Amino acid sequence: MTVHIVEDDDGVRDALSELCRSVGRTVQVYPDSEAFASGAKVEPDDMVLVDIGLPGEPGTEVVRRVSKLPMPPKVIVISGLPLADIHHAMREFSNVLVMRKPLTSELLALLA
Amino acid sequence: MQGIRRPTLSEARLESVLETAPDGIIVMDEGARILVFNKACESLFGYNAAEVIGENVRILMPQAHHDNHDLYVQRYRATGERRIIGIGREVEGRRKDGSIFPLDLSVGEAQTPNGRQFIGVIRDLSARHETERRLASVQADLIRVTRVSALDEMGSVLAHELNQPLTAIMLYLQALEREVHRIQVTHSRLEPRASELLGKATREAQRAGSIIQRVRQLVEKRAPERKNANLNAVVDEALELAMLGRQRSVYLRRFGQMQLPGVLIDTVQIQQIVLNLTRNAIEACQREADPTVTVTTWAEGDIVCLSVADNGPGIPAERMRTLFNAFRSEAGTGMGIGLTISRAIAQNHMGELLVDPGGDGKGACFTVRLPAAVDTAAENRDSIAAMPMAAAAEADKS
Ligand SMILES: Nc1ncnc2c1ncn2[C@@H]1O[C@H](COP(=O)(O)OP(=O)(O)OP(=O)(O)O)[C@@H](O)[C@H]1O
Numbered sequence: 109m110t111v112h113i114v115e116d117d118d119g120v121r122d123a124l125s126e127l128c129r130s131v132g133r134t135v136q137v138y139p140d141s142e143a144f145a146s147g148a149k150v151e152p153d154d155m156v157l158v159d160i161g162l163p164g165e166p167g168t169e170v171v172r173r174v175s176k177l178p179m180p181p182k183v184i185v186i187s188g189l190p191l192a193d194i195h196h197a198m199r200e201f202s203n204v205l206v207m208r209k210p211l212t213s214e215l216l217a218l219l220a
Numbered sequence: 221m222q223g224i225r226r227p228t229l230s231e232a233r234l235e236s237v238l239e240t241a242p243d244g245i246i247v248m249d250e251g252a253r254i255l256v257f258n259k260a261c262e263s264l265f266g267y268n269a270a271e272v273i274g275e276n277v278r279i280l281m282p283q284a285h286h287d288n289h290d291l292y293v294q295r296y297r298a299t300g301e302r303r304i305i306g307i308g309r310e311v312e313g314r315r316k317d318g319s320i321f322p323l324d325l326s327v328g329e330a331q332t333p334n335g336r337q338f339i340g341v342i343r344d345l346s347a348r349h350e351t352e353r354r355l356a357s358v359q360a361d362l363i364r365v366t367r368v369s370a371l372d373e374m375g376s377v378l379a380h381e382l383n384q385p386l387t388a389i390m391l392y393l394q395a396l397e398r399e400v401h402r403i404q405v406t407h408s409r410l411e412p413r414a415s416e417l418l419g420k421a422t423r424e425a426q427r428a429g430s431i432i433q434r435v436r437q438l439v440e441k442r443a444p445e446r447k448n449a450n451l452n453a454v455v456d457e458a459l460e461l462a463m464l465g466r467q468r469s470v471y472l473r474r475f476g477q478m479q480l481p482g483v484l485i486d487t488v489q490i491q492q493i494v495l496n497l498t499r500n501a502i503e504a505c506q507r508e509a510d511p512t513v514t515v516t517t518w519a520e521g522d523i524v525c526l527s528v529a530d531n532g533p534g535i536p537a538e539r540m541r542t543l544f545n546a547f548r549s550e551a552g553t554g555m556g557i558g559l560t561i562s563r564a565i566a567q568n569h570m571g572e573l574l575v576d577p578g579g580d581g582k583g584a585c586f587t588v589r590l591p592a593a594v595d596t597a598a599e600n601r602d603s604i605a606a607m608p609m610a611a612a613a614e615a616d617k618s
Pocket residue numbers: 496500501504530532533534535543549550553554555556557558559560583584585
């Protein structure tokens with residue numbers, strides 16, 4: 109299974125992929141939601157990690173796109189936005205896991 | 221009214237002209253006695269012409285100026301020194317009901333067969349004063365509000381900017397821990413020092429994380445306020461403020477599409493974006509021969525857009541990569557937080573802030589795109605028939 113990482117911050121994106129690789133995952137990275145839309149090949153047992161605040165289309169577009177797949181993979185939203193803004197952004201997605209930055213070891217648990 | 225002659229024919233003709241003039245016109249003789257008091261004056265001062273003709277012009281002034289006026293007239297007659305004649309100035313008038321109002325008075329002088337006469341042209345300034353007062357109070361409000369929200373934004377921008385590298389550090393530490401663990405397992409060799417140091421580093425990173433968390437909690441106490449608003453009105457009000465006192469230094473062009481769909485926004489925050497972008501645009505084009513800032517609003521399907529363009533030099537390619545990063549402004553200019561905050565606000569509204577850097581004789585153009593409110597009530601639509609696309613409402617450029 110592959111972890112797809114959609115994150116605009118270079119440091120965070122690289123660190124996320126390092127961590128995923130350290131637990132033996134293959135990784136695909138995308139700097140924005142448009143790159144994901146045009147380049148991602150997502151399998152049902154993949155995982156998508158997406159930041160909400162992206163330049164251009166917001167990360168919620170990625171969530172929307174993925175959730176429309178016939179067999180949607182697991183999606184984890186990561187965000188450094190204030191809580192109220194996260195709630196506002198995610199109001200139409202009830203079942204998506206959101207993790208706030210900085211990420212602690214919860215992520216590792218999910219990847220294992 | 222003794223001492224006043226019957227008007228001659230030419231005076232009668234003159235009077236009919238005076239009666240239709242939009243400005244108040246008063247003619248007085250050398251003794252400051254009122255000879256002519258036109259229709260416009262009647263509505264300005266609340267007196268009928270019959271009540272004031274032959275009276276000293278002082279009755280149209282506040283008590284406090286009476287003595288002064290006598291002095292002015294005497295001095296002018298004695299010395300010919302002009303304080304107001306041919307110059308015009310802002311003075312106070314007094315209505316019949318005793319109320320005082322500001323007026324613009326220009327005085328001309330004419331030699332007539334009946335001696336020297338003075339002609340005063342009067343324009344009521346109360347309306348203008350009222351607008352100025354209102355503008356000043358709106359400005360004070362906005363400065364206060366933006367200062368508070370600037371602090372908030374600053375806090376959240378700082379927290380966010382620090383949070384990103386900290387997130388990366390914590391992830392790297394976790395990856396490193398995995399790596400150390402892997403080495404220990406594969407080489408069945410214990411690395412106690414490495415594990416210990418890693419543990420310390422992780423704890424410190426977590427400490428930094430909790431500080432950021434505290435800052436964030438402080439900032440988040442202020443719940444975001446979202447109102448269904450008309451972007452045109454919000455933008456116009458912000459522009460009014462951005463242009464205060466600048467009318468003469470830049471040319472502001474405003475294009476607005478009528479009937480924009482409503483947007484669900486925190487108006488103060490969106491106005492802060494407009495202020496930031498306009499301020500940047502003005503700074504960028506200041507040195508042009510014909511500095512021009514163009515602000516446009518339009519709708520694209522269910523996205524409502526706002527752009528601020530200028531005719532400055534544009535943004536160099538090497539500047540573009542870090543344009544939206546905080547505190548990277550060129551030395552000597554601002555803090556370099558305007559664009560960071562603006563983009564954060566746009567994103568918090570589920571919108572975006574895009575930039576066309578321009579260059580090659582084209583200025584930069586920033587565009588804010590906001591999702592239209594789902595349920596647009598009719599009252600939130602622009603009902604004013606003014607401002608069709610392409611018909612510019614222009615700030616005066618004198
Ligand atoms: N319209 C523009 N044309 C050219 N350069 C621009 C334009 N707008 C912004 N810039 C560049 O981007 C930089 C960052 O802008 P930003 O608004 O973030 O900060 P600032 O204006 O320097 O400071 P402040 O925090 O006071 O707003 C500016 O210093 C300027 O170099």
